Amino acid sequence: MESLANELKVRIIKTLQLEGVQPEQIDDDAPLFGAGLDLDSIDALELVAMLENSYGIVIKDLEAGRPAFQSIRALASFIQAKRAA
Amino acid sequence: MSEVSKFSRPGVAIIGCGAITAVGRGVDALRAALKTNSSGLKPNARFDSPRFQSSIVGAVPPNDFPSGDPAFHLAVAALGEACDEARNVLSSIPAARIGLVLSTTKANIAALEQLAENEPCSDDARRHLQGYALAVDLAAGQGASGPVQCVSVACVSGLVALQQGAKLILRGDADAVLVVGVDHLSSFVVAGFTALKAIDPNGCRPFDRNRCGLSPGEAGAAIVLVRGDLAPSSAISMLGWGGSNDANHLTGPSRDGSGLALAIRRALNASGLQSPDIGYVNAHGTGTPYNDAMESMALRTVFGEKCPPVSAAKGMLGHTLGAAGVVETIVCILAMEGRFLPGTPRLIEPAEGTPAGLMRDPHVVDCLNVVLKLNTGFGGINGALILGHG
Amino acid sequence: MDKIVIAAASMVGEEDVRMARLGTRFGRLDLASQLALVAVEALGVNFDLLPRELIGICLAARAGSLATDFDFWRGRDNAGGPSPTLFAYTLPSSAIGEIAIRHRLTGPNLCLTGEGSIIPEACDLLRRGEAQACLCVFYNVVTPAIAGLINSPAAALAGAILLRLGGNGVRELGENDRDIEKMCRVLCPKDLAS
Secondary structure, eight states: HHHHHHHHHHHHHHHHHHOOOOGGGGGSSOBSSSTTBBBBBHHHHHHHHHHHHHHHOOOOOHHGGGGGSSSSHHHHEEEEEEEOO | OOOOOOTTOOOOEEEEEEETTTTEHHHHHHHHHHHOOOOEEEEOOSSSOSSOOOEEOOOGGGGGGGSSSHHHHHHHHHHHHHHTHHHHTTTTTTTGGGGEEEOOOOSSTTTHHHHHOOOOOOHHHHHHTSSHHHHHHHHHTTTTOOOOEEEEEEEEEEHHHHHHHHHEEEEEEEHHHEEEEOOOOOHHHHHHHHHOOOOOOTTTOTBBTOOOOOOOBOOEEEEEEEGGGGGTTTTTEEEEEEEOOOOOOSOOOOOOOOOHHHHHHHHHHHTOOOOGGOOOOEEOOOOOOOHHHHHHHHHHHHTOOOOOOOESSSSHBBBBBGHHHHHHHHHHHHHHHEEOOOOOOOOSSSOOTTOOOOOOSSSEEEEEOOOEEEEEEEEEEEEEEEEEOO | OOOEEEEEEEEEEEEHHOOOOOOOOGGGGOOOHHHHHHHHHHHTGGGGGGGGGGEEEEEEEETTTTTHHHHHHTTTTTTOOHHHHHTTTOOHHHHHHHHHHHTTTTSSEEEHHHHHHHHHHHHHHHHTHHHHHHHEOOOOOOOOHHHHHHOOOOOOEEEEEEEESOOOOOEEOOOOOHHHHHHHHSSSSOOOOO
């Protein structure tokens, strides 16, 4: 779980081309949107695409997928749940 | 407080229009569709791919659509019709005094798509990947050797191109300007709006409570502008304009509509008019949740509870991007000449917060003398143009 | 009528973009927008001293957004589809949005592609009172991928000029000042690694 969380931090930094942000600086439970990394709606779409490109997970409905994007921990749990299914 | 610029005589008048759109070739087809409040949106039969949302689009009918170098040919079709209508006046103006301003967001992007698939692409089609080269060739084709510009400011390009045409005339660089807007339906744009999840798979419904996205469209549209003293006194004029930037987000408008409201106020000031002078507003009305809500707020800010009749054309034509400002201005011109208020095709039930003056169906009126046209675009850009009779 | 004055000028290239520290989100901009932002930054203007709602932005996008168009389209067969972020930059005028957002400029905007001359247009905005100052920015981004397509040499540069009605500056704008790139090169002589 921890390594997935870390892997996600690295991927997000790369996908969203965040400058001057190190994985260690992203807290597992910090918000991704609104506060914390303060990502916006286009970033959300990029992360949805990243899920498909890198994890083969398709999110059809953005609203339904919203809880998964609350934090790194939420996203990691979401991915693990999909893998187990 | 900025210095107010009034439009003194002779001003800038409109003497010809041309269009090729989802409802067919020619301004007559557009007028007929406006009077019957028809929609030209249909399932996309031109291209398909698993990467797109199934799309209802505003495509030029197959018999009228030019497949090679589509941006060029759509523009030529519109220019031909407009210059034909303006023939009497244009023929008395030296070629060096006739300019051309092109409005386009993607020019002949079809060439990029073809080259990426190793499909054949003519030299001209490839050359027209660049809007400026397209503009130069269009001017040459019409025998115009005055100033040439290619304007590209997202979905506000058409209005800004009209402003540029007017400015060329007002500062004496030209006596007539051919303003042409064009964008063709492309996999490129459909894929992009799909990536932004901005498309309504069932077709856009501007200002409707169930709206959920736009419909990609295509068009060629042209308007001939001349120095006011060269036009008949009955001609419609450009009275004033205003532009602004939301300075908020690259693809999302300012939530409170303040940027667009500022553009409208600037247009009113430049025209020497007040909000009660406006007889009709043609909105940008893309059908996305954000745009239409923002526009409603902007109209409320400017007009309060006394909003004039408002309607939108994208339910008929789709979002024609670089052509939108020009073709939707032609809608306004047809309304003024024909003395009717256009409706909003595909609007069923207005959403909460939409203007009280929002019109679903067309209405005949005794006269329509002053009209406001609005457009907004990516990059937070807002544009407002006011047209008037006499 | 007040004279139009060149208040500041700049010229930048890719090296300047690499060295720029313009925030966490600078990386997501396309190269054209990055160059344009860095060019404006290099002017060293304090926008607090100007009325932001009356500062216009005129952009000259020499080769349009073709380089970014190519990058966007290259990703069309990704499993997750092409990048939504990149799509937002497949417009020649995207840099206007970035400049306006960063500096909170709500004045009028214009973008011309190809050989369009924006200096006379900026003067027009100032003379008819639509703006009191105008940021004129040009950028030319031609990547190796598109150089052959449009028969243009590879390039990655931008420059900016701030024009004002009255006030102090480098010098008064002259009759022959029409080509922004030429003006930037003369006003900012610099060894640009090309």
